[in-house]
Amino acid sequence: MPASSSAALASPTPSSGTPSTSTSTTRSAKATPSSSSTAAATRSARRASSRSTSGDRPWAAEAERGMPSFTTVREIVAGVGSLSCVGQRAAALGGRALLVTGRSAMRQSGATDKVLALLAQAGVEAELFDQVEHDPATTTVDAGRAACRERACQVVVGLGGGSALDAAKAIAALVHEAAPTADFVAGKPIGQPGLPFIAIPTTSGTGAEVTKNAVISDRAARLKQSIRAECMMPAVAIVDPELTVSCPPWVTAAAGMDALVQAIEAFTSVNATPLTDALAFDAACRLIRWLAVAWEDGANLAAREQCAYASLMAGMALANARLGAVHGMAHPVGARYGLEHGVICALLMPHVMRLNRDFVGDKYHQLSVAAGGNIIAFVEALVARFGLRRALDGVAIPREDFPAIARESLPSGSMKANPRKFTEEDVAAVLEGLVGKA
Ligand SMILES: [Fe+2]
Known part of the structure; x- marks a missing residue:
């Protein structure tokens, strides 16, 4: 039976105008010093530019001030x-x-x-x-x-x-x-x-x-x-x-990998809160368990339902925590070379994760436990199993384009939410990984 739920949640606003204690404590306890300072810098920058234009939308004003806030559909x-x-x-x-x-x-x-x-x-x-x-x-x-x-x-x-x-x-x-x-x-x-x-x-x-x-x-x-x-x-x-049952395997794989990348990026975002963590981690776990099953047997309604819930929950998480470097790079790279969004996200993900792994506290460990092995290797294995590298056949990504791609991706909101502060060299290293294996 359909389950109906209504939600428009906003975290309590401390009268002092500072972020809630419980959220900031949880965040810093799990993060490394580097990611904590990045998150603090992000919040501080947001507060500094907090001239609210949100009118009668108090949740938006709180988000602009860098306070933990959560909104979703009615x-x-x-x-x-x-x-x-x-x-x-x-x-x-x-x-x-x-x-x-x-x-x-x-x-x-x-x-x-x-x-x-x-x-x-x-x-x-x-x-x-x-x-x-x-x-x-x-x-x-x-x-x-x-x-x-x-x-x-x-x-x-x-x-x-x-x-x-x-x-x-x-x-x-x-x-x-x-x-x-x-x-x-x-x-x-x-x-x-x-x-x-x-x-x-x-x-x-x-x-x-x-x-x-x-x-x-x-x-x-x-x-x-x-x-x-x-x-x-x-x-x-x-x-x-x-x-979703009529989705062919390629679409199931590309869309599902987008959902998995979104779940992981929202989970490790500098804006993550306990609310978004719960959604993002659960979404990732469901996809780790069920995406390959749905890809293998599209008529498996139980697998389809798990993936549908996972995509929904990852979306709720990213709408509040934002994403990371994969999504910062995916739009310029996808647009330049005509690559599908989910596919380019999947191909970039392992390279970004290698750069991020020292900046995510124990979150990759949590995902690795869920995957039954190293989460980066797990993502790579899914990419290989789904044959997604075929999308790069006949696609030239010249190294001369790397600086322009960096210029286009570094200012994005997704990039700013990445746990490691990405540089032009980091973008080039990710692209080198992509091209080197093509
Ligand atoms: Fe995406």
């Missing part, structure tokens, strides 16, 4: 069969919906027709926007915003993998803005409230159903970047593992 409905609630949830948010999805996979699997039927049964008029491509472009989001306005939609429903959910999230958030989507990819803040958004993932990977950012590509500017705002958090996440 409602998560999860479990086999949970898709059946989509009509009722959409009807509660508005009578007209824009259903945003990809160009073919969801139609072929029957999921699009199923959601349209469920919306109709609940009396919700639905307009279909099924033009989302892999790595959605600003122009696609512009087209979706126009369709949403023309039909006066009151709620947006996103159905698909990370690309479809990110496009749907951006459409919902920007529908009432006048400026083109490219401006927001370039950093323009969102000023107008958008529409409520229901997220329905069909892969177990990005966790986009519980994150407040959308990765959108401005092809003209050769820019692939997150639009990020508190208001982009979905209203409802519906996580039905049955929707």
Whole structure:
């Protein structure tokens, strides 16, 4: 049966304006001196720039001041069969919906027709926007915003993998803005409230159903970047593992490795708290146990359900703790050489972990215990078993590009959350590891 839970948690705000004692104690007890000082420097820098623009969103103000704060979607409905609630949830948010999805996979699997039927049964008029491509472009989001306005939609429903959910999230958030989507990819803040958004993932990977950012590509500017705002958090996440059964092995592996990397990076982030640790570690453990099973036998619904929960929990963790150097590098490297996000994350991960291992306290040890052996070797073995290095066949990553990749990746929010303070030399060392084994 679907399990429903509501959550919008914020940690108590100490009257002194300092981070809560319990959180900072736990964090420093597990971290090495280097990672503690990095975390302290990060928190200190945040406090120094804490001119809140969060209005009536106190949790956002606390996050800006570097205080531990935790936010997530208003409602998560999860479990086999949970898709059946989509009509009722959409009807509660508005009578007209824009259903945003990809160009073919969801139609072929029957999921699009199923959601349209469920919306109709609940009396919700639905307009279909099924033009989302892999790595959605600003122009696609512009087209979706126009369709949403023309039909006066009151709620947006996103159905698909990370690309479809990110496009749907951006459409919902920007529908009432006048400026083109490219401006927001370039950093323009969102000023107008958008529409409520229901997220329905069909892969177990990005966790986009519980994150407040959308990765959108401005092809003209050769820019692939997150639009990020508190208001982009979905209203409802519906996580039905049955929707992932049609994922082919390659997609299962790429998405699942993204989820595993996200779980590990959130677990070792300088922003990690006991709340995000619980989610991230549990997510990693589930993927360590079940990802290969789901890859081997896509029809194994128990394995699919474990991976769906893991991806969901890793998403909740990263939305609050952020990520690390793998994700800092994955966008520029993926965009330059046309590599899938989950695949490049998986390929970069072991090299980053070798550089990070002296800066994560006992957290790799905890993961190694869960994996029954060294966690870095475990990640490498999964990459080999899934055959992900095939993605590099025919791809040239010239060493002359390394400095530019470093310049693009070092300022990212993910990089700033990495436990080791990455330098240009560190980025080059990771890329050397990637190229050297290609
Ligand atoms: Fe990712």
